[in-house]
Amino acid sequence: MNAEEYTVGVVAKMAGVSVRTLHHYDEIGLLEPEGRSSTGYRLYTGDDIRTLQRILFYRELDFDLEAIRAILADPASTDVDLLHRQRRLLTERVARHQAMVALIDKELNARTLGITLTPQERLEVFGSSVLEDNATRAEEQWSGSDLWEQRKLRASAYSAEDWREIRSEQSRIHQRFLDSMNAGIPATDPTVMDVAEEHRLHLHRRFHDCDYGTHRSLAESYLANERIGLNFDDVAPGLSRYIHDAINANAERMTDA
Amino acid sequence: MNAEEYTVGVVAKMAGVSVRTLHHYDEIGLLEPEGRSSTGYRLYTGDDIRTLQRILFYRELDFDLEAIRAILADPASTDVDLLHRQRRLLTERVARHQAMVALIDKELNARTLGITLTPQERLEVFGSSVLEDNATRAEEQWSGSDLWEQRKLRASAYSAEDWREIRSEQSRIHQRFLDSMNAGIPATDPTVMDVAEEHRLHLHRRFHDCDYGTHRSLAESYLANERIGLNFDDVAPGLSRYIHDAINANAERMTDA
DNA sequence: CTTGACCCCTACGTGGCGTGAGGCGGCACG
DNA sequence: CGTGCCGCCTCACGCCACGTAGGGGTCAAG
Missing domain, CATH: 1.10.490.50 (Antibiotic binding domain of TipA-like multidrug resistance regulators)
Structure with missing residues (x-):
């Protein structure tokens, strides 16, 4: 039952990352395999794989590897604030991407109707939904986040x-x-x-x-x-x-x- | 009325990027300002800014700068296929991000209830929603995309x-x-x-x-x-x-x- | 005993900038 | 008329998270 030892290639395939990535994580000490074979092969255990999954989870949330290291090191630092921050980042991104999809749809619609949008028109769209967004984003989203807090607070009552x-x-x-x-x-x-x-x-x-x-x-x-x-x-x-x-x-x- | 010439700092603020980024785009010839002042200051025109907006749009879609250069160079490549591709990428990403938000919520919920998830539990979640996702994503999303095609087709009729x-x-x-x-x-x-x-x-x-x-x-x-x-x-x-x-x-x- | 897939390590390359350093240009204020 | 001070310029090196290349051991099957 304790035969759960895997070599890099196997782990890489399981997790959907490259072997080089695992080497890298080993190099920087983020994920060092439990042991090595007599011939120097990295041997990962089930626990290692679980750690790797956590790493990939946080990576997906755009934490850099140092931050992930901190999270893994201190179990209490997976703290609520951090998660909230990531939540905000994610929802912001979702909103932006949804706006962009809307943009693409608009363009596609125009195209299938044979109306090639003039540069002007196209740029109005970009201007209002991407750049202006970029500029005022922080402010907007903060107020947005505020609303959410308020809503949650009241809703819970x-x-x-x-x-x-x-x-x-x-x-x-x-x-x-x-x-x-x-x-x-x-x-x-x-x-x-x-x-x-x-x-x-x-x-x-x-x-x-x-x-x-x-x-x-x-x-x-x-x-x-x-x-x-x-x-x-x-x-x-x-x-x-x-x-x-x-x-x-x-x-x-x-x-x- | 042709006084629309902006210096780097102004453009940077407008677009929400750093001055260094503009310098970089100039360096690699992705976005060279229309002109320079007598003292060597970069002077961007309204057109330049609009190009920048397009650049940022595609950057947000995770195109690398070379790809963006290609898109900008060839007006025909803003074509329908490309837009469809981008639409798919975006919606996939939106879906993943939303799933991740759900994950965070789950974790947050557990925390506020004082139930620290056991590693096991946490990994069930990771397993099903992140890693398995990684593995089967392509397939899933394709079928998802299929439905969409069908829907659009019928809806248009x-x-x-x-x-x-x-x-x-x-x-x-x-x-x-x-x-x-x-x-x-x-x-x-x-x-x-x-x-x-x-x-x-x-x-x-x-x-x-x-x-x-x-x-x-x-x-x-x-x-x-x-x-x-x-x-x-x-x-x-x-x-x-x-x-x-x-x-x-x-x-x-x-x-x- | 060979073959081919897998593993090791070293080491340099890459993209998209960040971050100084050192030095002009422009302009408001004393 | 100097004098800050900010904004601009050009090198030029640094950084992260790996990719990629190369030279060489290892393992299981045929």
Whole structure:
């Protein structure tokens, strides 16, 4: 049963990394195999492999090897803060990538329609969704992260009864969006904007501060998510877009007035 | 109006990159500023900035600088195939990142509950979601991509009238899930499983082949997306999870029988 | 006893910058 | 008119996480 000793090549294949990588980890002392054969072959045990899996996990999260070494060395340093940080980085990246997929879709759509986008048009898109993003990202995402904290905090305080109530509020709002959309009413119709306003107030009361700007960026994220075909796009294709438009129309109406 | 000439520092700030990066791009001839001032200062024009934006776009997609150079050089290579490829890369990455976020959440949850995961437990997670992922990723993602093609193909054929019909089907199904959840009926109740089965048939008829396995992985993606707080979680928190559970219960019932 | 796959180690290469060092250019303030 | 001080310039070396090449031992099968 203790015959679980593997040579580099085997381990490499199992873990999906190169032999050189294992050599490297050995060199820098990040993962030294338990033993060597009489002929100098590295012999990895099951424990080693498990350590390797942890290493690869953190590597995938974009920790550099020194950080990983620290994590492995001090079991307590896998601390919550660190994980939160990584979570934030990941979700930021996901959001950016989703926006980029939306971009690609836009380009593809234009192409299949035979409309080659002018450089200008293309750059507007890049400008607003990639670069501006890059510039203001930190700020935006911080506020975004803040919202999340707030939301979590409040959510944790609700009872099962509260949740039932909240859900019924939500389902009513949701249904009204759906009905309007199915009836063919444009998202910019005042009655639909009213629903958007209710949606905003609902979020504000139940979850987190939600001014018009915040509401707008939430709408963006609905949209970004719809583009990759997740969301409840399966349940109601176009609904994300519809709600998004309504929210924006409402925000404009309210901030102009 | 032609006063749009910017020095490195300005451009760097605008684009959210370092001055050194711009120097580097100049060095390797990837982005050479249109001109220089009499004193040797790099002067970037609006066009240069737009090129930079494209560069950063592709960089975000993990193209190396040589590949980017090629793309920029050959206008025809911004072609549909390439975009499709990039779309796939992006969505794959999004999926992986989302899975990783879910992983982090799991770890965080365990920690706040004071349950330090045993190495064993942790490795089950790693095994299934990271390493196995590494091994079978290509295959999985291909089949996933297939569904998408099918879906798009079919979706493009529907008329506005069709869509109206489809939406009403969907909204009925959606509403039934919501009602059941609000009524406190467990997701594993046969009546709810029936809704899940209808959902599956709906997808199958309207969008793409959808056997129980496919349905299950769709359920997973709903869930993965809920974890990052997007989706219609704002509209109905817990609904993703509820539908997910119903789908799984239904799939089990059907494949066992 | 050969063959071919696998292992060892040494050592240099690479990509995409970061990080000085040493020295001009420009301009606001005293 | 000097004098900071910031921003720009050009070398040029450093860094990380490996890739790659090369010369040579090892192991199991035929």
